Amino acid sequence: MGDRLTLPDWNALAALADDTVPLLETSLLIARDEYPDLDPDLYDTLAQSYAEHLRHEIDAIEAWPLKMAAINRHLFEELGYTGNHDEYYDPRNSYMNQVFERRLGNPVSLAMVQMEVARRLGVPLDGVSFPGHFLVRLPVDDGLLVMDPFNGGRPLGVDELRERAKPHLGGDIPDDNALLHILNPASHRAILVRTLRNLHGVYAEREEWDRAARSADRVLKLSPDQPEALRDRGLAYLQMDYQSGARHDLARYLHLAPEANDATAVREQLVEISASRTSRMH
Template sequence: MEDRVPAMNAAAETDVELVPALVDVARDEYPDLDVSGLLSQVRELALQAADRCSNIESTSQKVQTLNQFLFVECGFKGNHDEFYDPRNCYINEVMERRLGIPISLAVLQLECARACDLALEGVSFPGHFLVRVPMDGGLLVMDPFHRGRPMDVDELRQRARPHMGDRDIDDQQLLNLLSPASNRAIVARILRNLKGVYTEQEDFARALRCADRLIRFDASQAEDWRDRGLLYLQLGVGQRAGEDLARYLQLRPDAGDADAVREAMIDAAKSRVTRH
């Protein structure tokens, strides 16, 4: 199959506009953000990309031109030195610093591709976010973190293997992993990245902010209720911690960590008594 895999159906339409949703996320950290100015910057970037691709018919040439524009001419690149810097997740910082992680760079790649009439899609691949584009009856899969470098099937399997119990991955499993990500899924993954970074830094207030937005974004994900409950517990908000953890157990009564969550609920109840 060389560097392409069989094509799949496009992602379903969602009611979330990707860039405006990410600008809204950025306002949590940057309340004085110039929203209209930032949206104009992204729009101008996309229009410049469209201008570069305006006379190109070939999909492969459009891809090359887009990557050349974004990653060479404009200088966007992966932040290898400080991968876990939260600024890599905020679209205003990515635009200003020209640094990001795979998913935030992919967002700009997707926005520019849309202006170029290029059917680029995001892929919530295990580990690092990727992008894909239909080409010659198959898929060209690229890595935004490395200037849109194409990836072959063997590399994709190797990348996925540690996240799949270190098992061999057949073609169908790989195709499933390469399913296109909705805008909603992209925003949620960025929020989870931020939540993880802030939790690791023990910045529980910011982590809680991300967890809260995730639940408001999609209240059906049990793990988000658990995580928000544990963050409330870290911050000494016992009542809300207990409520969220109870909600998690309602959604996942047979969860593998159910016993640990019940112990956390006891701690939450103690916290409530102590604070009174």
């Protein structure tokens, strides 16, 4: 038996540097909110077993792209990991215990499985917070190999990347410098925040306000004073009739992002909260 996988403490994460936030452990910490009985060791052991299965083959391959092709073949073809195209907004796609058990996920969670296995094999795979769908990247001799974990780890050429970025850049096609900037590696913190923002979006859409508030609250454990998370938690608190919490978060949001597009609407909501508080006191 190796060392047991210990999950971090939520209150310790804010003080860590972006890339020293442990990726698998914190993703399982997120899942434990919804699945309190999950055994983190199970998923650590599973990722390790995938790596051990591949180790001999990977060590015998010289070129990074061919190493990566072997990892992708094992994960996506032999083990059957796949993007959940039918139920993209199922929250289970964001909870890593469920992703490992169902072998179904969204772009971020599948990227985390890919990264976890690749890195255990010495392959320096990084995530990319690409607009739209999360991607992964591997440095190769002549540049970058960019892949789509949601679609079997398929490599993406530069023209397709430009096309994918275009709708998110007001219809402009990014030049080489802009594209390289978009393809910068995502820090562990950024990947985990994206996971939680996805969960918040799903739960807000379903009007499950306690879970929406929790997802935003967890973002704030990773990145205190992140304006959008304060707004999201405040609006969820409002739906839960937790007025003082909503007032605190929305006021803080306006302090941090006074020029935000929705600042006027949020100000109006604060006025309403204050008005209802006054009427309750009378």
